[in-house]
Amino acid sequence: MTGLLEDKVIIVGGLGGIGNGLARRFTDEGARLVLGDIDAELVRRVTDEIDPAGERIRGTHLDGSDEQSVSAAVALAVDTFGRLDGLHVNFTNAADAYLPGGVVELPLEAFDEVMRxxxxxxxxxxxxxxxxxxxxxxxxxxxxxSIDAYNGAGTRVSYAMSKAAELALMRHIARRYGPKGIRCNAIAPGLIWHYKFDQQPMPDGVVEQARARQMIKSRFGTPNDVAALAALLLSDDGSFITAQTISVDGGVTFRP
Known part of the structure; x- marks a missing residue:
């Protein structure tokens, strides 16, 4: 690794498949981290695996939809490491991901949970x-x-709407707070293969359909594909990149 994030203080909100990859890559690049997730055992396990000495990472319970929880995570970063240089918001809810219907059949409780x-x-x-x-x-x-913000799928309407909303927020932050030194970008992954897929097989046909849509046929994306780009965007080497959505999807989307 190149030390791209040397001494940067970064919060990673949301562990699991991609989030674990973010934590490992950012640590390898020299960052000091606060890792947060609603799964306290997952936070403990990832923190112990990456930083057994407890010198560079602090783990915390983080419910991203709860304001007090988020405020506490920010305070932990500042109180422990003296500053906050970066934030990667990675958590997600996909309550309607595998529901077969469209907006007509959509349970509003699923919609509300995804948006929350x-x-x-x-x-x-x-x-x-x-x-x-x-x-x-x-x-x-x-x-x-997610690339679902662009794809216009016949299902997952709540998820797709929420991801489009995240892009609107990203652009707002870049415009409003850019003059104060804040950059904001989004990464839109396609299918990123990680350990959860090995533990719980995906529905029939999903993997085949995803591969057929990719221009790169030799493999699926991995968490480190996302993490490598995220490290650049959080680093000084990415200091002239803001208000952008960059897909990591093997060529599924073609956008100007």
Missing amino acids: VNTRGFVICAKHAIPAMVDSGGGSIVFTA
């Missing part, structure tokens, strides 16, 4: 992280979005 986490949660994270980063002299925010 994926839209309200991202707003709360930005609301509390931006002032801390401004106080630190500036910083970078990265959102994990």
